Amino acid sequence: MKTLTGKALAAAIRERTQAEAASGPQPRLAVVVATADEASLWYVRSIAKAAAGVGIVCDVVDLGPEAAPEQITATLARLSADDHVHGVLLQTPLPAGASAQELATAIDPRKDVDGANPLSLGRLAAGLPAFPPATAAAVMALLDHYEVALEGRRAVVVGRSTVVGKPLAHLLLDRHATVTVCHSRTRDLAAVTAQGEVLVAAAGRAGLIGAAHVAPGAVVIDVGTNPTADGGLTGDVDAEAVAETAGALTPVPGGVGPVTTALLLRHTARAANLP
Amino acid sequence: MKTLTGKALAAAIRERTQAEAASGPQPRLAVVVATADEASLWYVRSIAKAAAGVGIVCDVVDLGPEAAPEQITATLARLSADDHVHGVLLQTPLPAGASAQELATAIDPRKDVDGANPLSLGRLAAGLPAFPPATAAAVMALLDHYEVALEGRRAVVVGRSTVVGKPLAHLLLDRHATVTVCHSRTRDLAAVTAQGEVLVAAAGRAGLIGAAHVAPGAVVIDVGTNPTADGGLTGDVDAEAVAETAGALTPVPGGVGPVTTALLLRHTARAANLP
Structure with missing residues (x-):
């Protein structure tokens, strides 16, 4: 059995991404967090570190594990409207009662770099340009x-x-x-x-x-x-x-x-x- | 082999629909047509007739087979914004060069009664309320x-x-x-x-x-x-x-x-x- 490792491929993608990131305005990714889950926070830190490595700014917007859905929606909408932010990511898990799909409708599809907005999924299914997850x-x-x-x-x-x-x-x-x-x-x-x-x-x-x-x-x-x-x-x-x-x-x-x-x-x- | 006819089911749905249609503002469906295809036009006439039978107004908006995509988009957007219109349907086929999926993004999802907007498909896939096709x-x-x-x-x-x-x-x-x-x-x-x-x-x-x-x-x-x-x-x-x-x-x-x-x-x- 052949082992299909992802490390070399990831390195190649990061290298091309670094070149792309250097070719225009410095890209900025906003990660919205509303959890105290350690694994999730570890993952967010690893994204931030990887982003820095390729010349992408990563802002972690931590709303805390008690954040209300309305607050999360408002934050996603604000970041979507912010010209200085190019990518918006809503990290899971979310507080009890919050639906990731419902909240993600507040992410501008052009900034929906993890394809979380149902509109991105629909566009993907319809063969229109969209970011897949x-x-x-x-x-x-x-x-x-x-x-x-x-x-x-x-x-x-x-x-x-x-x-x-x-x-x-x-x-x-x-x-x-x-x-x-x-x-x-x-x-x-x-x-x-x-x-x-x-x-x-x-x-x-x-x-x-x-x-x-x-x-x-x-x-x-x-x-x-x-x-x-x-x-x-x-x-x-x-x-x-x-x-x-x-x-x-x-x-x-x-x-x-x-x-x-x-x-x-x-x-x-x-x-x-x-x- | 059992034959699964649709006529009795359709009649039962129409009957319930007639009651629903009578319970609020009179529903109005707008069908946007941009074709000379006979089968398509026959189908639109059959929708209009069926609509009348259950108390739904059906407006056929015929833009002609030469309609430009921009004109179709503008029409769908206008109907979506019209408070007197409750359902918007874009009939196919469309003029050469027009993409049904792309054009349907102009239909308000709340009026997208044939589930043509990729957003409706995405919401369906994500388990959120939407009209399926x-x-x-x-x-x-x-x-x-x-x-x-x-x-x-x-x-x-x-x-x-x-x-x-x-x-x-x-x-x-x-x-x-x-x-x-x-x-x-x-x-x-x-x-x-x-x-x-x-x-x-x-x-x-x-x-x-x-x-x-x-x-x-x-x-x-x-x-x-x-x-x-x-x-x-x-x-x-x-x-x-x-x-x-x-x-x-x-x-x-x-x-x-x-x-x-x-x-x-x-x-x-x-x-x-x-x-």
């Missing part, structure tokens, strides 16, 4: 980087979230794959996933995908980032179990993750250069 | 009317259009089906479609679906409306060929079609009653 875009970038053919092939996505599974289904359809979306209610998951020549695991359940779920030679992309007891991360795929069956697998960490962050920055640089 | 809604209404179970079952959609295949995939996912979308680039279409316990044909190719494409006992919904040489309509499914295999099939005409028109009117009545 960075994670979904990272899956496609990895498939392209490793020259995985998609046209006419069977792609199976496990997970139907608005941020990964659904937009990814549209991106794969655009590339002429035959796309199946599975989820927690799917009967006999292994029988369905074993039909995928390309299998994307984005369910958020550690070890969900084992040997029986994978077609011989399949390319498996692991989007899962599940916390482990020792403070690390593990994917949705049991890498050891599928090693004999899968043709290729992205590692966790070091696969989709770094590419996602790099693409979030690239989207921000592009947003800064929009006419 | 009437055709996609009609497929779901027929499945519900005939009490076809969806949760955990395999549904296969043939066709990936923005007006039918894609929104339908989201509606089926919402109902917890495992959904596969096929299209013209799908390899071995019959092998894929034969996995569907529910099979929806929305490819626009007469007779595409034959016996080999259908699982024994499958429920088959035929969305195709392909013109025949004698001026009639035929579906995407070869009804005679699948008669021994399919468990149930919607006829063309008389299946999805009448339910689609009835739902377009229901959406208009609902739009008129929006707070």
